[in-house]
Amino acid sequence: MSEAASTRTPVALLPSLSPLLREWLPRQRWFAGKGRPVTGFALVAAVELLPVDSTGPGLLHLLLRVKQPGQSLGSRTAGGRTPAGNRDPGTGGDCYQLLLGVRAALPPYLASALIGRVDEGPLAGRTVYEGLHDPRLAGLLLERLRTPGRFGPLRFDRAVPVPGGLPARVLDAEQSNSSLVYGDSYILKIFRRVYPGINPDLELPLALARAGCDRVPAPVAWFESDTPEPCTLGVLQPFLRGSQDGWQLALKALADGDDFTDEAQALGRATAEVHTALAAALPTVSLSGPQTEHLATAMNERLDAALRAVPALLPYVRGLRAAFDAIAGATFDGDGRAQRIHGDLHLGQALRTPDGGWSVIDFEGEPARPLDERRRVQPPVRDIAGILRSFDYAARSHRPWNPAWAARCRAAYCEGYADASGSDPRAEAELLRAYETDKAVYEVVYEARHRPDWLPVPMSAIQRLAGPAG
Template identity: 90%
Template sequence: MSEAASTRTPVALLPSLSPLLREWLPRQRWFAGKGHPVTGFALVAAVELLPVDSVGPGLLHLLLRVRQPGQALGLRTTAGHPPSALCEAAAGGDCYQLLLGVRGAVPPYLAPALIGRVAEGPLAGRTVYEGLHDPRLAGLLLERLRTPGRFGPLRFERAAPVPGGLRARVLDAEQSNSSLVYGNSLILKIFRRVYPGINPDLELPLALARAGCGRVPAPIAWFESDTPEPCTLGVLQPFLRGSQDGWRLALKALADGDDFIGEAQALGRATAEVHTALAAALPTVSLSGSQTRHLATAMNERLDAALRAVPALLPYVRGLRAAFDAIAGATFDGDGRAQRIHGDLHLGQTLHTPDGGWSVIDFEGEPARPLDERRRVQPPVRDIAGILRSFDYAARSYRPWNPAWAARCRAAYCEGYADASGSDPRAEAELLRAYETDKAVYEVVYEARHRPDWLPVPMSAIQRLAGPAG
């Protein structure tokens, strides 16, 4: 089946793959629909990056809509415009990016990547597997990124030269996406669930690189699809070899009985530098009363849903609502602005590099939220609240619990942020408290559903945040 044929036979291709994908997809860590049966598929786009009818392995790139029970069938317009084609696809199921290897038979080293043998259709008799685990196919992706241009519906771009001949390995730690590390010098993040529009994990690091901010690895190359409309599929950046993420570093400090004040203060400065650069590179707005009312309403709605899911929150509901209602209609002078932010910042999204500095990574935002929501301007204290909650989690995940350690880290982080930005986030106490409370409510629901043994961690924060402000 040639590249040209791949556009002629999608109707036959998908039914032949469906039985295999229906079993394989729900087992993948990045699949967001776990716990719900897959009821159908629709092919959004298909292209052969390497022909699948040759003697060697082929590489089939798919954008695939996955249908599951309970997904919304209705569509909302945005600013009076009709929903986009990919949004229409999303209304009938999430759209996923798949890179499938195709061989007559897989060698033993690829056995863990096996999807299955195709029984009928254009790939009948061939074996299909997760292509990223095949070094040859992973190397082909790097070669495509080295040479900008189009390949069917795919478009490859680069901002700097890309070295070749680097052996690839899959990074096992990834959750909502997949990543390939090339020769310990480059990392390619491949977005699994895709949405129309530019992904913030490309948009924001590009803006920061153009602004001269060295706290974020600059994109070197990326690839996109324009069928049925533009969407970001993958980003290649420097791999910060020898770095340690902030979460593991904090846990090590706790285990060794060390404080984390210097590191926390430096991380606060790094966060402020990123926020300052984003505010200079992209539009900002002043927080209006209508915007803060909208924030408070959304937070209260999330609390309502959480109360239904976790009745243990009920004794604290009055204090929690008070935290949200305190910002409803409020306006903020001076630094009360909304701008582009990270959107999902916590210690695990930071890297402490071998030279002792901090880098911030993974600007995708919360993957479960719609892309247009993740790209909205928001108050910078939302990011700060995420880090403050992360210090609390670290302290309370170690035995014996050490809330005093978290309090010192929180103070040091805010001091570092103030030193670099000229604005102490603690001066926006009501807004910061509201975002911390909203985050803690989310954490309670998550832990109740997935890790009940961890529920005391966010519940201790709920008790603190529901008390009198100040």
């Protein structure tokens, strides 16, 4: 995304906000640059969704590029994109979406949303806060989504009519974006770190809806920016009221000493149905030797980066590389296809609805990976590896550790997948092991950065996966 501005706000706006944002941004869970100081900003686009100079609350929508050590906000390359589609070395820094409320004074019920009071510039003397926590401003977003059209650089679209007047609340959940729930009927995901191009969390559910797959809530409305380049900013979908995510269900089963194999098998069938629908709706390719060579190279490169970030991986590097090298140039039995997949599938992305069925959500992919990479065709076994790792996570999180529980769930899940798809993922043992290893490496880096207390969980998997293939 190139550095540019489409704005109805004075040029002095960003310098006046910078001191406040420099302190506030690193405290947000969705901010990807934790551990590094914020050294500068560049305004990509700005628009007042609600005037900020009125007596009531204003709503300022910003796309803001954040500079941190090792990045530059200087000259940009043509198109403003790297081949990876994640960050332009010319523009530098990640681009974030902010929705800032502006008031003369903050009422007590919004105290927790405070960002700070502006000392100078066009908002001098006014208070800036996280706008999503303000029911009035959250309601304004819903109204924009209900009425397709343009608002400055923003474009609002919808697939079906959406009722108005629904009360809004911020979803208090651990995630890398922000979500608003409207009247227990709809959920709006706001993408915080944004990239040029359509987000898979809009693209894939739309494709699945067209294919008639009911395992995924279909988007009902969304909004995007086309200045300076098209990008997805938010998606409104049905809220699955009364559903429970697979992670919490698995932990409860462990705590109660209950079997979870029926649920795991049903989830395997649901995953296969989603993969089958994606393969029918979008292009697939044969998984050839050159492609598996590329996969192994990419996995080794991610391992190299992980070794720099988490030196605790060093004792296991030989075994980890062996798992990746085993698939380099290989071909596999079965259909051997690569297709569009979920990309970050785990138990927390699967919801069991009140009728007992499974739904799959959050098709954004791993947020730390470049958007172009997340939109590539990949072997379905990558999603399967994610769920298998999730069963292991659940078992390791329980005391005492219950490896037999995890083994039974893993087997049942693969059996369910095979029943629905006709292809047993365990038949591609080397490919499955490589993807489990790649996922565990990713988990180690994630936990080291965000939840150090959890680091022993993926490290135990690293120790197992780095051993001889069984």
